[in-house]
């Protein structure tokens with residue numbers, strides 16, 4: 001049986017009338033972490049936002065197990081099984097931590113919501129302790145946990161995390177990385193965008209490198225680690 005996958009082919013994205021992604025192709029596999037690396041402005045967020053329906057697709061296709069998702073609204077793509085954790089761990093400050101998580105629950109039945117919360121609190125016990133706190137009072141790391149919990153509670157098959165560690169302390173990042181490992185252990189495919197390339201390459205089996213909206217590497221993290229000139233070139237090209 002072929003493993004579940006998201007296949008992106010020749011993706012083209014335009015922003016402000018300018019082409020920023022020039023025909024990018026890659027595959028994300030179930031049960032694995034893949035990472036998308038590149039300098040600021042290389043097009044990582046544009047790629048994943050288009051994939052998740054948060055930006056229009058100007059060309060190419062996105063398929064989940066062969067089913068085309070290209071150009072569908074973000075909500076439809078989420079229901080199909082792809083959850084995006086957007087950059088910046090934004091939360092609804094006037095709601096509690098728990099209310100924020102529940103906003104993202106796709107199945108509204110009380111039993112499913114309870115079960116969903118229990119599974120999320122097993123991953124992030126820190127949030128269980130703070131369930132009734134206003135989200136605006138949470139630390140940056142706790143807000144990122146809420147953002148990831150919103151993805152988990154939707155029971156996704158694939159999870160895209162745009163900037164895991166941005167602005168967060170190493171101890172918190174370690175917790176978030178553990179959560180990603182739990183995700184892959186449960187068969188979820190993860191696409192990770194991460195500013196610290198070394199952390200990303202330690203976590204991910206496969207890596208892609210974007211340079212000015214084009215893919216310049218698609219292969220194993222191990223091989224990329226052994227070829228630092230590829231990353232140096234991509235980060236200098238910005």
Ligand SMILES: Nc1ncnc2c1ncn2[C@@H]1O[C@H](COP(=O)(O)OP(=O)(O)OP(=O)(O)O)[C@@H](O)[C@H]1O
Pocket residue numbers: 015016020038039040041042043044045046047
């Ligand atoms: N709202 C926007 N309107 C127009 N162009 C944009 C917008 N946001 C980003 N861009 C442009 O799109 C290109 C890709 O940016 P994108 O944010 O996808 O890159 P990135 O690799 O995610 O970088 P970063 O790490 O800074 O988020 C850049 O040239 C950027 O200037």
